[in-house]
Amino acid sequence: MRKMIQKIVMIGAGNLATQLSLALHEHGIEILQVYSRTAESAKELAGKLDCPFTTSVRKIEKNADLYVFAVSDRALQEILDKWSVPIGNSVHTAGSIPADIFENYAENYGVFYPLQTFSKERKVDFSDIPVCLESDNFKLRTDLIELAGQISKSVHLINSEQRKQLHLAAVFTCNFTNHMYSIGQKLLAEKNVDYELLKPLILETAQKALQLDPVSAQTGPAVRFDEEIMNSHEKALKDSPVFQKLYRFVSESIYKMHKGK
Known part of the structure; x- marks a missing residue:
């Protein structure tokens, strides 16, 4: 043909x-x-x-x-x-x-x-x-x-409207997620911890997102809004105000999404 x-x-x-x-x-x-x-x-x-x-x-x-x-x-x-x-x-x-x-x-x-x-x-x-x-x-x-x-x-x-929304979703799913990996790598490097330790976690997180509903698969202190742990994490980020603000904002977003599901 x-x-x-x-x-x-x-x-x-x-x-x-x-x-x-x-x-x-x-x-x-x-x-x-x-x-x-x-x-x-x-x-x-x-x-x-x-x-x-x-x-x-x-x-x-x-x-x-x-x-x-x-x-x-x-x-x-x-x-x-x-x-x-x-x-x-x-x-x-x-x-x-x-x-x-x-x-x-x-x-x-x-x-x-x-x-x-x-x-x-x-x-x-x-x-x-x-x-x-x-x-x-x-x-x-x-x-x-x-x-x-x-x-x-x-x-x-x-159509163009659907593609624009798809691209927006892809930015969150890919670009923003990869930025989180970069932050994790930087935080580990500050304490001389090998980034390799995170790789099995990265793979399992991706597999869960493929096999389960991402909202249902969410874990961590933000889901239950564990303020003691979250405050401890924010304190550890005192020298990185941008990361500290990001941590707080994303944690609140996670909590609100799960509270309203």
């Missing part, structure tokens, strides 16, 4: 752009070109894909089946403003930007949003990553479904 989208230009060479383009490349999709404002990152990714790269918007290939804009929210608008001719089929990979940002720039457009945290150095298995799609154009939407289905078993059509 002929692949509806066979040639892609990757706009961006960061974490998501790297992992997405490598996954597409492994499934037989040709990455015609990589664009990045930074020559070093563009060259690095293009080398892995065996394709040319450019740092000039004007030199981006014009005959691609799809242009994937995997860049920061701010960079997306800046790049579009430099585009001198209408773009062909275009998608962005952002969680909070509406699809119609392309309205005055592209013929057909949409969103190709893989819901995962990405790093250049860590290869991921795309087969289980939810890919959330959006497009008002029937043919492009069909093509995106076919394309996403080649790399993932979890393909979903969601």
Whole structure:
């Protein structure tokens, strides 16, 4: 069966752009070109894909089946403003930007949003990553479904409002959680305690969140509002007022959620 989208230009060479383009490349999709404002990152990714790269918007290939804009929210608008001719089929990979940002720039457009945290150095298995799609154009939407289905078993059509809420939930679930790991690591380092000791706890917490309802799985002094322990913890954070405030605020949030369930 002929692949509806066979040639892609990757706009961006960061974490998501790297992992997405490598996954597409492994499934037989040709990455015609990589664009990045930074020559070093563009060259690095293009080398892995065996394709040319450019740092000039004007030199981006014009005959691609799809242009994937995997860049920061701010960079997306800046790049579009430099585009001198209408773009062909275009998608962005952002969680909070509406699809119609392309309205005055592209013929057909949409969103190709893989819901995962990405790093250049860590290869991921795309087969289980939810890919959330959006497009008002029937043919492009069909093509995106076919394309996403080649790399993932979890393909979903969601609108911009739903995707924005999903991105917000992902920030709490991923970014904020990882920040808590960073705080834990820092607190341990202050007393010369090995961060490795927390890793089994991190794994079990994640497994419980997958197997149980997260609210029901919640444990710790904040659930029962054990003021003696909480006051002791806050006192231990007296030299870190930001962490102390965060501890108090999150503890109150946990207690209120459980009190009202």
